[in-house]
Structure formats: structure tokens, C-alpha cells
Amino acid sequence: MEFSTGNLIALNVILACMMFGVSLSLGVEDFRRILRDPRAPLIGLAAQFLLLPAATCLGTWAFGVPPELALGMILVAACPGGTFSNIMTWIGKADVAVSVSMTAVSSLAATVMTPLNFAFYGWLNPDTRQLVTDIAIDPGNILLLVAGVLALPLLLGMWSARRAPRLAARAEKPMRLVSLAVLFGFVAIAFANNVDLFLAEADRFALLVIAHNAAALGVGALAGRLARLPVPDRRAVTMEVGIQNSGLGLAILFTFYPDAGGMILITAFWGVWHLISGLSLASWWARHPAEATAT
Structure with missing residues (x-):
């Protein structure tokens, strides 16, 4: 797959704009809320950054997932919560404050x-170790990319919302809608440039993504249940762990590994499927409010 330098820069700038839009709803109070009552966000973050990547690594090894597909799954598991988890948490009548706090941190x-x-x-993972060596992963370069498309836009968005709260409130919804369109744009580019591989491997990677996403939702739900979180908090943690920032994963792949077709297809299909599964789960929760749920 070939991408010009201009296209790669554009993709990263668009992702940064997505993060800026999401951060317009965040503030210092969201971080203070974590300090006052850190249990739910900390449980969620542990599931996000510790349990899910470890479970993904073990699962791909145990089930003998082909190396490039397995490494794509590991990349998705390493990404933070997706930018649409807050919306889905709100639709599902779960604890939006917990979701927003987790997104920020x-x-x-x-x-x-x-x-x-x-x-x-x-x-x-011994099956992906050689592939990691071959593609020469440089955590330092990836760190700079992630900082540029996540951390800096997040801080800038929070600063903008503080300086111009009315403008930020009006801009938040349009920015979210644009973000959704852009996410599907990422996915369309990935599929368009890998159509032959998609047709040949769809039966394999589609099932892997569906199973992986179900496992991610399950990790979040199990962590919340074991910690005995209230049902609204548990649902927020479930959604935050199950909705991954696949747009960031695609930006990393397009920038550093544009020829890793299997990894790109795994990440791109995540971008579609987690919206379907997340909205389906949120709709079910909305019909079964937390107040009516005993456990």
C-alpha cells in the first residue's frame, strides 16, 4: 500500500482534530473527580492497559492466530478507549462521568x-516476535505520534473549552459527527487499498475481530463485577474497555507500517464492528436501566 507524505500528515492531523473535538467536553473537574473517587476509573484503566493487552497476547498465542493478524489484535488492545465510548455510555444510561474521566486519563x-x-x-508472543523484529518497532517514534495526535489536542481542547465555554459547547456535537465520518473514512481507505486481501481473508479476520471485541467487553464487565462497582459504573467501564481507538491504530499503521495489510484489516474492521457492538449493547442497556438491575 502506498501513501504520500502529504496523505499521512493529513490522516494524523484529522485524528488530532477528532481528539480535540472530544476534549471540548472535558475539564479539570474530570480529573478532580478521579482523585475524589478513583475506584471505578482505576479499575477501568487497569482493565484497559493491563488485562486486555495481556489477555490478547495470551489468546493469540494459545489459538495460533497468524502472526500479522495477531500483531494487529495486539495493537488494537494497546490503544486507549475509543472516542465514541462516551456517547455510547450516555445512550446506555450508564455513568458518563466515569466514562469521560477514563477517556481523559x-x-x-x-x-x-x-x-x-x-x-x-x-x-x-513467540509467534509475533519475529514479525516485530522484521518491522523494527521503535516505541520512541510511536510515542511521539501518539503524543501529537492524542495528548496535545486533548490539552488544547480542554484549554479552549475553558477560555470559550459557549463556543466549545456549540462546537462539540458537530465535531463528534465529523469524527464519526472521519473514522469511517479511515476504514474505507484501509479496505480500498487491501481489497484483494480483504476478500481472501474476510472469513478469518472478521471472526477474530468479533471474538476479540467480545472479549474486550467481557474483560471490562468482569473487572467491574469483581470490584463490586455499582451497575452504572460497571457499564461505563465495560464500554470504555470494549470501544478501542482504532483510528489511532490505523494512524500508527499508515505512518510506520503501510505494507502490513493483515494488521491494517484487523484494525480497520475493529473501527466498524465496535460501533455496531457498542451501539447494540448501549441500546439494550437503555431498555434495561441500571436502577432496575440488581447485580
């Missing part, structure tokens, strides 16, 4: 955790 933590988890678990 995980986006900042991802500047370090995403490249480190990707490199570490890619190396830890």
Missing part, C-alpha cells in the same frame, strides 16, 4: 502505554 496515559504495550506484547 487513558488518552494521556496512552502516550506511554500504547507504544510500550505494543512492543512488549508483540515481543512476548
Whole structure:
């Protein structure tokens, strides 16, 4: 797959704009809320950055997933929560405050955790270790990319919302709609440039993504249940862990590994499927409010 330097820059700028739009709803109070009551966000972040990558590494090894597809799954698991988890949490009548807090902190933590988890678990799985060596993962370069498209736009968006709250409130919804369109644009580019591989491997990677996403939702739900979180908090953690920032994963692949077709297809299909599964789960939750759920 060939991408010009201009196209790669455009993709990264668009992802940064997506993060800027999401951060317009965040503020210092979201971080203070974590300090006052950190249990739910901390449980969620542990599931996000520790349990899910470890489970993905073990699962891909245990089931003998082909190396390039396995490494794509590890990359997705290493990414922070997706930018649409807050909306789906709101639709599902779960605890939006917990979701927003996790989004804010995980986006900042991802500047370090995403490249480190990707490199570490890619190396830890013996089936992907050679591939990691061949593509020469440089965590430092990935860290700079993640900082540029997540951390800096997040801080800038929060600063803008603080300086011009009315403008930020009006811009938030359009920015989210544009973000959704852009995410599908990422996916369309990935599929268009790998159509032959998509047709040949769809039966394999589609099932892997569906199973992986179900496992991610399950990790979040199990972590919340074991921690005995209230049902609204548990649902927010479930959604935050199950909705991954696949747009970031695609930006990393387009920038550093444009020829890794299998990894790109795994990540691109995640971008479609987690929206379907997340919206389906949120709709079910909306019909079964947390107040009516005993456990």
C-alpha cells in the first residue's frame, strides 16, 4: 500500500482534530473527580492497559492466530478507549462521568502505554516476535505520534473549552459527527487499498475481530463485577474497555507500517464492528436501566 507524505500528515492531523473535538467536553473537574473517587476509573484503566493487552497476547498465542493478524489484535488492545465510548455510555444510561474521566486519563496515559504495550506484547508472543523484529518497532517514534495526535489536542481542547465555554459547547456535537465520518473514512481507505486481501481473508479476520471485541467487553464487565462497582459504573467501564481507538491504530499503521495489510484489516474492521457492538449493547442497556438491575 502506498501513501504520500502529504496523505499521512493529513490522516494524523484529522485524528488530532477528532481528539480535540472530544476534549471540548472535558475539564479539570474530570480529573478532580478521579482523585475524589478513583475506584471505578482505576479499575477501568487497569482493565484497559493491563488485562486486555495481556489477555490478547495470551489468546493469540494459545489459538495460533497468524502472526500479522495477531500483531494487529495486539495493537488494537494497546490503544486507549475509543472516542465514541462516551456517547455510547450516555445512550446506555450508564455513568458518563466515569466514562469521560477514563477517556481523559487513558488518552494521556496512552502516550506511554500504547507504544510500550505494543512492543512488549508483540515481543512476548513467540509467534509475533519475529514479525516485530522484521518491522523494527521503535516505541520512541510511536510515542511521539501518539503524543501529537492524542495528548496535545486533548490539552488544547480542554484549554479552549475553558477560555470559550459557549463556543466549545456549540462546537462539540458537530465535531463528534465529523469524527464519526472521519473514522469511517479511515476504514474505507484501509479496505480500498487491501481489497484483494480483504476478500481472501474476510472469513478469518472478521471472526477474530468479533471474538476479540467480545472479549474486550467481557474483560471490562468482569473487572467491574469483581470490584463490586455499582451497575452504572460497571457499564461505563465495560464500554470504555470494549470501544478501542482504532483510528489511532490505523494512524500508527499508515505512518510506520503501510505494507502490513493483515494488521491494517484487523484494525480497520475493529473501527466498524465496535460501533455496531457498542451501539447494540448501549441500546439494550437503555431498555434495561441500571436502577432496575440488581447485580
